[in-house]
Amino acid sequence: MPAALRKALGGGEKSDTFAKAMVLKGKAFRDVPGRKTSQVELLGKSYFIKQHFGVGWSEIIKNIISLKKPILGAMTEVDAIHKVTSLGIATTQVVAYGQRGCNPANIQSFLLTEDLGDITSLEELCVTWKENPPDARYKRHLVIAVAKLARNIHEHGVNHRDFYLCHLCLHNKASNLQLYLIDLHRALIHEKPSNKANMKDIAALYFSAMDTVLAAKDYLRFKRYYQPQDEQFWQQVAHRAKALNAKFNSKKFQKKLQSERDRLKP
Secondary structure, three states, X not given: OOHHHHXXXXXXXXXXXHHXXXXXXXXXXXXXXXXXXXXXXXXXXXXXXXXXXXXXXXXXXXXXXXXXXXXXXXXXXXXXXXXXXXXXXXXXXXXXXXXXXOOOOOOEEEEEEEOOOOEEEHHHHHHHHHOOOOOHHHHHHHHHXXXXXXXXXXXXXXXXXXXXXXXXXXXXXXXXXXXXXXXXXXXXXXXXXXXXXXXXXXHHHHHHOOOOOOOHXXXXXXXXXXXXXXXXHHHHHHHHHHHHHHHHOOHHHHHHHHHHHHHHOO
C-alpha cells in the first residue's frame, strides 16, 4: 500500500493498516455474509474496497461437494486482475491488498482498487435501448467488442463465473469504445481453457441479455467473433441460460435479492 494511503488509514505497522482497512466504512454496494463492497474516499480520491471476513466451513464443504473451488478471499480477485490486465483487457486497478489468517474458513482479507469513475454497465445501457434504439453501427461494434473480450479471456484459461452484462462497463468520457471487465472476485484461472467453464460464462452472458433488444443477427455476430464452437456448445448455452432465467425469476431467488437490497438501506 502506498505510504500516503497507509498514513491516511492511521496505520504505521502493516498489522495496524490491515486492521484499519478491515473496518473502513463507506457507501455500501454489496453486503452479503462474509463479504462487503464499499466506495470509500481517501485523501480526496474515490476507491472501492472489498472486505472478506471468512467464508466458514459450511461454505467450503458445500463447494467441495459440488466439485467447485472455494473462494476464500480477496487474493482470487487480485490474481485475476493481474491476469486480465496482462491480456490487454481494461479492469479495475489494484491499489492495495492484504490477507491474514491460516484457517481456510476464517481467512480475512481486503482489496482496495481505483474507482473507474464515470462508467455505465452494459446492463444499464441496454435498458435504455427499448425506448431509444441504438445506432446500428454502434451496436454492431459493441457486440463484436464483447465477443472478442470473451474470446480473449477464455482462450487464456480465464473464467469470470459472474459473466453478466452488469460486469461489462463503458467509460462515458472515453473517445472510443472502451470495455471494462469488473468484479472478478469469483474468477478462476485454468492452466488450459475449460470448454465447460466457458459455456457457463457464455450462458450467463446470454441470460443477462435476454431482455435486451438484440436481434438474431446480433447473436450470430457474437458467435462469429467468439471462438469456434459446435452446435452442442450453443445448445448447452441456451439450455443453461433458460435455467438461469427461471432461477432468477423464482420467488426464492427474488426474496434473496430483496434481502440483500434491504441490507444496503441506510
